[in-house]
Amino acid sequence: MLLLDNVHKSFEHIAAVRSFSLPVEEGKTTILIGPSGCGKSTVLRLIIGLIPPDSGTIELDGEAVAPDRALMMRRKMGYVIQEGGLFPHLTTYRNITLMATYLGWPAARIEARVAELSDLTQFPQHGLSRYPAQLSGGQRQRVSLMRALMLDPELLLMDEPLGALDPMIRVDVQGELKSIFRKLKKTVLMVTHDLGEAAYLGDTIVLMLEGEIVQKGPLKSLLETPADPFVTRFVQAQRVPIDATNGEGP
Amino acid sequence: MRGIFVIIVSITIVALCGPTARTKAAGNEAREIVVGSKKFTENVILGEIVTQIARSEGLSASHRRQLGGTRVLWGGLVNGDIDIYPDYTGTIQREILARYEIETEEQLRARLAEFGIRMGPPLGFNNTYAIGMKEELAEELGISKISDLRDHPDLKFGFTNEFMDREDGWRGLRTHYRLPQTFVRGLDHDLAYRGIDSESIHVLDLYSTDAEIRYYDLRALEDDLGYFPQYEAVLLYRADLIGRLPHLIDRLHDLAGRISEQKMIAMNAKAKIEGIDEGEIAAEFISGEFGIRTEYNAESFWQRLRKHTLDHLILVAISLSAAVVIAIPLGIAAVKSPMLEKPIMGIVGIIQTIPSLALLVFMIPLLGIGGPPAVTALFLYSLLPIVRNTYTGIRDIPSSIMESARALGLAPAARLHLIELPMASSMILAGIKTSAVINIGTATLGALIGAGGYGQPILTGIRLDNITMILEGAVPAALLALAVQGLFDFSERFIVPKGLRLS
Numbered sequence: 001m002l003l004l005d006n007v008h009k010s011f012e013h014i015a016a017v018r019s020f021s022l023p024v025e026e027g028k029t030t031i032l033i034g035p036s037g038c039g040k041s042t043v044l045r046l047i048i049g050l051i052p053p054d055s056g057t058i059e060l061d062g063e064a065v066a067p068d069r070a071l072m073m074r075r076k077m078g079y080v081i082q083e084g085g086l087f088p089h090l091t092t093y094r095n096i097t098l099m100a101t102y103l104g105w106p107a108a109r110i111e112a113r114v115a116e117l118s119d120l121t122q123f124p125q126h127g128l129s130r131y132p133a134q135l136s137g138g139q140r141q142r143v144s145l146m147r148a149l150m151l152d153p154e155l156l157l158m159d160e161p162l163g164a165l166d167p168m169i170r171v172d173v174q175g176e177l178k179s180i181f182r183k184l185k186k187t188v189l190m191v192t193h194d195l196g197e198a199a200y201l202g203d204t205i206v207l208m209l210e211g212e213i214v215q216k217g218p219l220k221s222l223l224e225t226p227a228d229p230f231v232t233r234f235v236q237a238q239r240v241p242i243d244a245t246n247g248e249g250p
Numbered sequence: 251m252r253g254i255f256v257i258i259v260s261i262t263i264v265a266l267c268g269p270t271a272r273t274k275a276a277g278n279e280a281r282e283i284v285v286g287s288k289k290f291t292e293n294v295i296l297g298e299i300v301t302q303i304a305r306s307e308g309l310s311a312s313h314r315r316q317l318g319g320t321r322v323l324w325g326g327l328v329n330g331d332i333d334i335y336p337d338y339t340g341t342i343q344r345e346i347l348a349r350y351e352i353e354t355e356e357q358l359r360a361r362l363a364e365f366g367i368r369m370g371p372p373l374g375f376n377n378t379y380a381i382g383m384k385e386e387l388a389e390e391l392g393i394s395k396i397s398d399l400r401d402h403p404d405l406k407f408g409f410t411n412e413f414m415d416r417e418d419g420w421r422g423l424r425t426h427y428r429l430p431q432t433f434v435r436g437l438d439h440d441l442a443y444r445g446i447d448s449e450s451i452h453v454l455d456l457y458s459t460d461a462e463i464r465y466y467d468l469r470a471l472e473d474d475l476g477y478f479p480q481y482e483a484v485l486l487y488r489a490d491l492i493g494r495l496p497h498l499i500d501r502l503h504d505l506a507g508r509i510s511e512q513k514m515i516a517m518n519a520k521a522k523i524e525g526i527d528e529g530e531i532a533a534e535f536i537s538g539e540f541g542i543r544t545e546y547n548a549e550s551f552w553q554r555l556r557k558h559t560l561d562h563l564i565l566v567a568i569s570l571s572a573a574v575v576i577a578i579p580l581g582i583a584a585v586k587s588p589m590l591e592k593p594i595m596g597i598v599g600i601i602q603t604i605p606s607l608a609l610l611v612f613m614i615p616l617l618g619i620g621g622p623p624a625v626t627a628l629f630l631y632s633l634l635p636i637v638r639n640t641y642t643g644i645r646d647i648p649s650s651i652m653e654s655a656r657a658l659g660l661a662p663a664a665r666l667h668l669i670e671l672p673m674a675s676s677m678i679l680a681g682i683k684t685s686a687v688i689n690i691g692t693a694t695l696g697a698l699i700g701a702g703g704y705g706q707p708i709l710t711g712i713r714l715d716n717i718t719m720i721l722e723g724a725v726p727a728a729l730l731a732l733a734v735q736g737l738f739d740f741s742e743r744f745i746v747p748k749g750l751r752l753s
Contacts, residue, residue, distance in 0.1 A: 048657050074659035085654030089672045089747035098668065099658050131749035147658070 001026045002047065002155055002187060007056030009042055009211075016042045018211045020056070024155075029181050029188040031202035033195060035234070039211040040191045044157045047189070048079050060155060075099070078148025078156045082163040084140045086132040086147075093128040096146045103151075117146040120180060138169045145180075158190040162197065174200055195219075195238040207231060282309045283495065286323050286335035289316035289698070290439060291521045291528070291713055292377065292459055292514060296336035298532035300485065300502060302544035306536070307498050315528075316709045317619065318607065318698025319412055320345055325614035326700070328365050332619070333488050334502075338377055338481035342369070344418035368492065370485035370499075371506035375459060375514045378481040379413065380470040381423075382456040384446060388469040395474040396427050399453065403430040408451030411436040418479065419455075426477045440712050459511060461519035483509065508539050522714060551722070554707065559726060561702030565693045566734075569625045570686055573632035577685075578678065580633070581640025582666065594637065602634045606692055610699050624693070624701035631692055632685040639681025643674025676746045683738040690731045694723060704730075 002024040009017040017039040024030050032040040045051050047058055049070035058065045065073045086095050093114065094101075100110050118125065121142040132140060141161055148156060161177075162170045178201055181188055192198050198205050199219040206216040215227040226232045283304050287297030294315050304311035314332060317323050324346050326332035343352050347361050362369055381396050383405075388394065391402060399405065413419040414436040423429065431453075437445065443462050445451040456463060456470055458481075463470060485502060492499055517535065520526045529546030536544050549557070577598075584594040604612075606627065613623030647670060655669045671678075697705030704723040711720030743751070 050653060050656055071659045071661060074657055077657075079654070079657035081650055081654065083648075083650040085650040085657075087651060087654070087669060087673075087749075088752075089749040091749070099660070102660065102664055102668070131752055133749065133752040 001061060002189070003057075003059045004043070004047070005057045005059075007043075007046060007058060008054045009039075009046060009051065010054055015211050017046065017053075020211070020213065022206065022213065022216075024187060024189055025204060026187050027185050028203040029190065029201055030204045030206060031198040032189065032191045032206050032208060033193065033198045034208035034214075036193065038208040040208050041159050042211075043208075044079070044159050044189065044191055047155075048074055048077055048157055075103075075151055076153050076155065078145075078151075078153040080141070080144045080148045080156070080158045080161045082160040084132070084144040084164075086140055086143055088132050090131075091128065092123075092130050092132070092135070092143050095132070095143055096128075096150055098147070100150055113150060113152075114146070117149055120149075120183065121146055122176065136169075137165050138173055141165065141173065149184075154187060156184075156186050156188045156190075158188065160191055160193070162192075177201060195235065207234060283311045283333045283491070283498070284331065285311060285313045286317055286326055286332035286700070287313065287315050288320070288323060288335075288337075289318055289709055289713060290457070291461075292457065292518050293336055294713070295517050295521060295528045295531055295535075296373070296483065296485075296509075298528045298546065299505070299535060300334060300336070302529070302532050302536055302546055303501055303505075304498055306542055306544045307495075307501060309495065309498065314619070314700040316697070316706075316713060317700050319611070321611055322614060322619055322699050325611075326619040327367060327486060327488065329615075329618045330488065331700070333491055334485055335487075336373075336483060337486050338483055339369075339372075340378065340418065340479040340481035342484075342486070344479060345416050348417045362486070363489065366489045368487055368489050370487065371503055372482040372484055373505055374483070374507040374509040375511040376480055376482050377457050377459045377511075377514070378473075378478045379419075380456040380458050380473070380478070381453060382463065382468040382470045383453045384449075385467045385469045387452060388471070393471065394469070395472040396423075396477070397474050398471070399429055399431070400427065403432070405431055405452040406433040406435075406450070407431050407453045408435050408437050408442045408445050409455045410439040410442065413455045423477055426475060438712060440715055444715070459514045459518055461515060461522045464515075465519070465523055483514075504540070509535075525714065525716065554722070555726065558702065558704050558706055558723065559730075561706075562690070562693055562704050562727070562730065565621065565624055565628060565696055565701055565703055566686070566689050566730075569628035569693075570632055570682070570689050572625075572629045573636055573685060573689075574682055576629075577633045577636035577681075578640050581637045581678075582644065582670075584637065584641045585644045591641075595641070598634045598637045601630045606631070606695050607698065610695060614699065619700045621696075621701050623699055624696035628689050628693055628696070632689050635684040635688070636678065636681040639677045639684075640674065643677030643681075644670050646677075647673045672747050673750070676742065676750060679738060679742055679745055683735060686734045686738065687731045690727060690734060694727055 004020055004022045007017055007020040008015065020043065032043055034040050042051070046053050047065065049065050049067070052067055060073060060076060063069075063073065087098070090098065096114055096117065097110050100113065114128070117123070118128070123139065123142045123146065127135065127139060132143070135143065145161070162173055165173060174197060181201065190201065203218070204216060205219055205222060207214045207222065209230055215222055215231050222231055222235060226235070285297050285301045285304070287293045297313050297315060301311045301313040317326070320337070320341055323332060323335050323337070327335060339358070342362070343358060347358070350361050352358050352361060359369055381399075383393065393399060393402070409420050420434065435451065442451065442454045443466055446454055446468070447466055456468065458470060462468070487499070513535070517531050520531050521528055527546070527548055529548055533544050533546050536542060580594050580598070584591045609627045609630065610623060613626055617623040617626060651669065651673070655665045660668065693703050694705035694708055696703050697709050704727040706723065707719050708723035711717065711723065
């Protein structure tokens, strides 16, 4: 289980994340949402150790994410970013298997794992020998997801994974993601700015403003018992389709 | 990535074996005597005479002709890269030993001996500096002595670079005669003759035995205030030659007084105006004086081309591969360590601004003359493009990619060789390509310090005003640059990963 306790992070004296405490429920999908610049991506970067917190602790299964063991901890997490961050000089297959190869997995195990993942994400076999530049945006995100899942991490971190996709494809991929999350039963922490997506995919929604948590809970509680006038303003600004609240999706 | 590594390693191996193999070969040839000469024709002819006399003694003698200036030759003589070369008493006294108070010949010899150098007897002619101008213009302005120049401040002066710099050159002359002229340029001696012919300069420095004095119809102005000293031609040689080759020294001393001013002017004219090979002129002189036939190497065009190409390639290959091996890590260090970034980029940048000839001459006390200093200078010049491109290539990798690599849990070393270097490979290769092209061009200057290469025929061509000869060096150098560029373009498809060449 992932636990953030009273985490602070400032950039050049401007607080990006403050007094941030959050237990992330195991096996559930938690969504970080908020306006741009509210610090939601910074939270993910702190968790995976790309930046160190100024104070506070971050623990995964009781082990602190400290700089000296960041490499080990990162291998227990999968990280997917908006642009995919795929390595353009490597084929899809090499992108996915880079870490496993580096860690010396046997070839058979690697192949079996790739087969499992392409099955899960419905990624076509022939796409594995392609280079990122030869893939569509949706396919690239699938590859990025497979890469994040290759080592079978306990925790999946996703930073606006669908942000770069065009709206029609985005809806399809949201559906696929939801079924993938259901099958995986992994702890997922995902950042988005789209409340519809958050409601559709998330078990818990964490609304942030200026580096702090304003309210957390299912969408229903945000709608019915807003903790702050900002919650209502944020929800109304997004014009959520009402049926999103029952989890059936757009 | 593995490709680039293999290439670097193999070039390095070749580079490291190359010079050793070559030096050994040179050693086995029983390098008995190395003759040097300055980069003007008279000195080359004298060097050739000495070389042929040595060969007629059954010695294996090599002639490092037309080296770039007194300092190069003196440096080479003192550290043993050269055994003997022709120089002039005035130059020795005022240039080489300018630091010392020397009044008599005994004092001069004693000072030379401190460096382990001996001076042979005068060869018979005095090739002093003189100041000259077109006969016609001199007549028109009524100038016959140097002090007459004082009344014509608008005259344009063009002096050899060496004359500009020397203690006994322009600076001293200006003070001695209180000359007012402000237009004073430094240029190559052979180009100065063409400059005076086209009237872009009016006054130049001459050597009194120059064949061109008559050819261009020049008037040598009278040194009425006695500024220029005697420049008796002599041979300077290493003292150890007396013990090693006493017979040769005797033979060379036989040259004393044999070369009169008329004979020297005639020989200079044969080379410069009739275009006769210096080797042939020297052989003719020796047979005329001593009645013996000597051998000279008249190499064919193809032999010369082969030799120059080989020399040039060796200079470029060694310096460039060493630069690749050093510059890529430097570029990586600059991008990885904020503390090293400024010093590395700064120093590498400053090296680039040092004039190449200055750098070459600067190396002589440390590395002697010939290949090593040239390779070192070329190596230093090749650093900047590679360091800078490595630095930029890695720095400009999109942050999303670098962040993904870190987030995956790749250790820094693995990130470098799996992600950063392949991503920057195209940029690094472009840097190496730039270095290679600059290197091939700059390597032509290596000839000035006896490193051979395509600069050799260029220097000869400039010296003899022979365009064909200049092209014999310039054209292959340009072709080599093009070929190397093509080679790098071709190698790009093996070195730069396919995924980066798609878009």
